[in-house]
Amino acid sequence: MADSTTLDLRQLTGRFVLDGASQVGRLTYFVVDMIRGLGEVRIWWPRMMVEAWNIGAGSLFIVLLISAFAGAVTALQTGYQFTGSIPYYVVGTLVTSSIILELGPVLTALILAGRIGARYAAELGTMRVTEQIDALESLGRSPSSHLVIPRVLAGLLMIPALTVFANLAGVLAGWLSVKAVLPVTDADFIYGAQYYWRPWDAWYSIIKAFFFAGSITIISCYMGFNTQQGAEGVGKSTTTAVVTSSVLILVLDTVLTRLLLNQ
Amino acid sequence: MIEVHNLVKRFGKQTVLNGVEFEVREGETVALLGPSGTGKSVLLKTIIGLIKPDQGTVYIDGKDVCKLNRKELSELRSRIGYVFQNGALFDSMDVFENVRLGITDQDKYTDLPYVRERIAEVIRLVNLPADTIDKFPAQLSGGMRKRVGIARAIAGSPKYLLYDEPTSGLDPVNADIIDGLVQRLDHELGVTSVMVTHDVRGAFRVADRLALLSEGKIVMQGTPQEFLESKNEKVREFLERDFDNPSFAA
Numbered sequence: 001m002a003d004s005t006t007l008d009l010r011q012l013t014g015r016f017v018l019d020g021a022s023q024v025g026r027l028t029y030f031v032v033d034m035i036r037g038l039g040e041v042r043i044w045w046p047r048m049m050v051e052a053w054n055i056g057a058g059s060l061f062i063v064l065l066i067s068a069f070a071g072a073v074t075a076l077q078t079g080y081q082f083t084g085s086i087p088y089y090v091v092g093t094l095v096t097s098s099i100i101l102e103l104g105p106v107l108t109a110l111i112l113a114g115r116i117g118a119r120y121a122a123e124l125g126t127m128r129v130t131e132q133i134d135a136l137e138s139l140g141r142s143p144s145s146h147l148v149i150p151r152v153l154a155g156l157l158m159i160p161a162l163t164v165f166a167n168l169a170g171v172l173a174g175w176l177s178v179k180a181v182l183p184v185t186d187a188d189f190i191y192g193a194q195y196y197w198r199p200w201d202a203w204y205s206i207i208k209a210f211f212f213a214g215s216i217t218i219i220s221c222y223m224g225f226n227t228q229q230g231a232e233g234v235g236k237s238t239t240t241a242v243v244t245s246s247v248l249i250l251v252l253d254t255v256l257t258r259l260l261l262n263q
Numbered sequence: 264m265i266e267v268h269n270l271v272k273r274f275g276k277q278t279v280l281n282g283v284e285f286e287v288r289e290g291e292t293v294a295l296l297g298p299s300g301t302g303k304s305v306l307l308k309t310i311i312g313l314i315k316p317d318q319g320t321v322y323i324d325g326k327d328v329c330k331l332n333r334k335e336l337s338e339l340r341s342r343i344g345y346v347f348q349n350g351a352l353f354d355s356m357d358v359f360e361n362v363r364l365g366i367t368d369q370d371k372y373t374d375l376p377y378v379r380e381r382i383a384e385v386i387r388l389v390n391l392p393a394d395t396i397d398k399f400p401a402q403l404s405g406g407m408r409k410r411v412g413i414a415r416a417i418a419g420s421p422k423y424l425l426y427d428e429p430t431s432g433l434d435p436v437n438a439d440i441i442d443g444l445v446q447r448l449d450h451e452l453g454v455t456s457v458m459v460t461h462d463v464r465g466a467f468r469v470a471d472r473l474a475l476l477s478e479g480k481i482v483m484q485g486t487p488q489e490f491l492e493s494k495n496e497k498v499r500e501f502l503e504r505d506f507d508n509p510s511f512a513a
Contacts, residue, residue: 036333042373127353130349130351130354131347131348131349131351132351132352132353132354134308134313134347134351135345135347135351135352135353135415136364137313137340138311138313138340138343138345138347139340139341139345139364139365139367139415139419140336140337140338140339140340140341140367141337141364141367142337
């Protein structure tokens with residue numbers, strides 16, 4: 001009994017390792033294929049502009065809304081915890097830092113993993129199961145240049161841009177909220193925001209958003225591209241794309257914080 | 264000329280193609296027959312390099328498809344038109360853009376006056392109304408989608424045309440229209456064609472030669488007359504299942 005359990009565990013571990021290695025290999029090949037297709041600018045450029053508009057215009061409202069609420073709640077909770085013990089201007093410091101360093105990029109990325117990642121995986125998955133990707137290949141055209149590169153580059157361009165808007169909305173909402181419930185003046189908030197401010201913080205936020213954009217778009221396109229078995233496969237790819245890119249965002253968040261903030 | 268030698272393809276533990284030997288000569292139309300699920304579409308996709316075989320070779324004009332690099336494969340595919348079972352039209356594009364993608368020469372693809380003229384020509388060739396080019400695939404009937412798929416396949420003036428079940432899912436009237444269209448195009452364009460089908464009636468009407476795929480192998484290749492006279496058990500079984508009266512060949 002013990003032997004058979006050990007054997008099963010070995011088999012499971014072996015299968016897990018092999019599957020993982022196979023996925024990494026295929027993902028690497030997928031990315032290499034994408035890089036090769038970058039030369040076909042006249043194919044991907046117009047499609048990238050359309051995708052960029054779709055991401056930007058379609059996601060701006062929800063990104064601003066969620067960031068504004070996150071900023072407001074951060075400000076209110078900071079005010080609640082620090083009242084009476086720490087100067088009020090610290091609220092400005094904490095709200096600005098929390099939003100720009102963490103909440104702005106991470107929340108935006110998680111929202112877009114659901115919104116853009118799911119859409120890309122479902123679109124490409126449907127194209128795979130209805131043979132549209134095969135049709136492109138049969139016409140001697142590169143599916144990477146037509147379908148993957150425009151989506152990935154549009155994400156790399158627009159997700160950092162949306163993060164900047166999210167940061168602004170979060171800080172502004174935090175500022176207004178804290179003014180409504182605490183005796184914090186504009187001068188206090190601005191003083192606090194500037195006290196620990198380093199220009200690197202803004203770059204750090206954008207760099208993180210850039211990495212998150214890469215993980216959302218590449219993982220989602222990869223999952224969609226490798227969809228199998230009809231409608232069920234499309235559903236599975238979509239779920240896997242959102243879950244994988246969300247987990248990767250959190251892992252990257254930790255790694256980038258360690259690397260870029262030298263903690 | 265298309266030559267397939269000892270082709271083997273497995274999916275997991277299932278062997279779909281098990282030593283296929285198959286040949287298509289210049290200018291002829293070959294119908295690849297067989298019951299559903301016997302690997303006809305897999306064979307067609309292997310010919311164009313969309314599926315990699317586990318064993319065996321596919322030669323087109325003397326070139327081994329399995330050994331071509333990305334650029335060579337792309338160049339080869341530009342000389343082959345592939346008609347997919349359900350059209351495989353890009354649903355985010357209108358018919359004009361769908362058919363335009365079939366123009367595989369990049370200089371011609373960007374020459375808009377040429378593109379307009381060529382698309383109008385192929386739309387006319389497949390008997391579709393001129394205003395179809397402004398419609399999206401979702402606005403077309405099944406038969407029209409198949410014809411747009413054929414228009415896209417011939418837009419680049421290919422040397423070879425591969426049809427994957429061009430009449431499946433159509434009513435008999437539309438199936439006859441598509442069969443007639445395939446026959447006419449093959450004669451007018453002088454292409455070499457392979458048509459995968461399980462519609463024996465259509466195959467006898469359109470093809471110069473037939474090949475029957477069963478249990479992963481080609482069990483017979485020959486003219487329609489040779490098929491009718493064949494004593495091969497699998498051939499008889501396949502033909503008799505579809506026809507009570509062999510006079511369909513007339």
